[in-house]
Amino acid sequence: MPLENLTVNRVCLHEVFRFGEDGNVVPPQYGGGLLNLDAAAAEAFRSRVVSAFKSNAQCMEMGIRDFGPGSILALGADLIGVPDADFVQRSRAFADSLAGKQANRAIPGGLVVVFEGTHGHPAVPFFAVMKAELHGGFLKTNNLQARFVDDLFLSPKTKLYKIGLFTSDGVDPRPELPQGWSALLYDSAMTASRRDNAANYFHSSYLGLEIPENAAQRVRQFWEHTRAFIKSARISEEDKVDLYNGLSTYLKVDRSPTIQVSRFAETYMADDLADDYQAHMRRERFPAAAVPKDLSEIAARLRYRKLRFPQQITLQGPPEAMVEMVSVQPIETEGGQEWTQITIRGRLEAQD
Numbered sequence: 001m002p003l004e005n006l007t008v009n010r011v012c013l014h015e016v017f018r019f020g021e022d023g024n025v026v027p028p029q030y031g032g033g034l035l036n037l038d039a040a041a042a043e044a045f046r047s048r049v050v051s052a053f054k055s056n057a058q059c060m061e062m063g064i065r066d067f068g069p070g071s072i073l074a075l076g077a078d079l080i081g082v083p084d085a086d087f088v089q090r091s092r093a094f095a096d097s098l099a100g101k102q103a104n105r106a107i108p109g110g111l112v113v114v115f116e117g118t119h120g121h122p123a124v125p126f127f128a129v130m131k132a133e134l135h136g137g138f139l140k141t142n143n144l145q146a147r148f149v150d151d152l153f154l155s156p157k158t159k160l161y162k163i164g165l166f167t168s169d170g171v172d173p174r175p176e177l178p179q180g181w182s183a184l185l186y187d188s189a190m191t192a193s194r195r196d197n198a199a200n201y202f203h204s205s206y207l208g209l210e211i212p213e214n215a216a217q218r219v220r221q222f223w224e225h226t227r228a229f230i231k232s233a234r235i236s237e238e239d240k241v242d243l244y245n246g247l248s249t250y251l252k253v254d255r256s257p258t259i260q261v262s263r264f265a266e267t268y269m270a271d272d273l274a275d276d277y278q279a280h281m282r283r284e285r286f287p288a289a290a291v292p293k294d295l296s297e298i299a300a301r302l303r304y305r306k307l308r309f310p311q312q313i314t315l316q317g318p319p320e321a322m323v324e325m326v327s328v329q330p331i332e333t334e335g336g337q338e339w340t341q342i343t344i345r346g347r348l349e350a351q352d
Helices: 039-052 072-077 084-101 197-206 215-232 237-253 261-268 271-283 319-325
Strands: 007-016 059-064 110-119 124-132 135-140 146-152 161-168 181-187 305-309 313-317 326-332 338-344
Touching: 007 039, 007 084, 039 161, 072 084, 072 124, 072 161, 072 181, 084 110, 084 124, 084 197, 161 197, 181 197, 215 237, 215 271, 237 261, 237 305, 237 319, 237 326, 261 271, 313 319, 319 326
Parallel strands: none
Antiparallel strands: 007 110, 059 181, 110 124, 124 161, 135 146, 161 181, 305 313, 326 338
């Protein structure tokens, strides 16, 4: 989900450590005040957050499961609008909680970055917590030598961080939790091949989030709204066939664990059409964030692609085979009739 008009007002750092060899929690090291960033550093931090939530498979809208006293949502809701000294003091609880959730020595330590600000049009408040793992790298010195350091974090090419971002609807007085709050997750571990404990401890045990139960419904809405857009688009029938094939491929063949409007648009559409499509999906109130790919409600519809013609003539086949072996091209006869030329890259094997 793109974070528009993002402003970061306050940031505080703490450090958590790997579980001790004795199996006990190692107490965090707390930051003594707000993080003091110059203009360039503040913009770099803001850009890292914005870039993270532009990701495809690594960013998704989540359901809020835990919202009672001591939960991350409750801790963060109490941060909004408090004086700076209280913000620093209360943010320690985020580090305490994470230190206790890293329940085995396989999970590395890192920095807990607690920050708050606003985003959107009109702007609404948010708070966020990031775990940023430390990594090594070389710093260039003035005499063109290099110095190795092992405490870098948030470098643009090494995305060793996870972010839970909670947004309020901005309505006062504050409603009973979790009403009025939504949650987004960025985690580089949220891919098809790395849905492991490292991802689960952060978004589930620590943040108290879960994959929304309505994921299958969301995917069905994506399929229906996208097909409706393709049907009404002012493009050639040949281009529509390509987009329908692309939709089937994106849902059935693409191995990503999520779907996202912007990713489908960027992959299968020209720029102008992609803009129109994304505007269409916003009007349909479909989320811009990635949605878990639960195909259970449309699995039967994805089994075959059908092309229907007059007089009950139908061409049908698996979507991947239709993309690979069938080309469809409209042609116009001398009499002005609209015909369709179908080319199948294969011989006729049987007929009834």
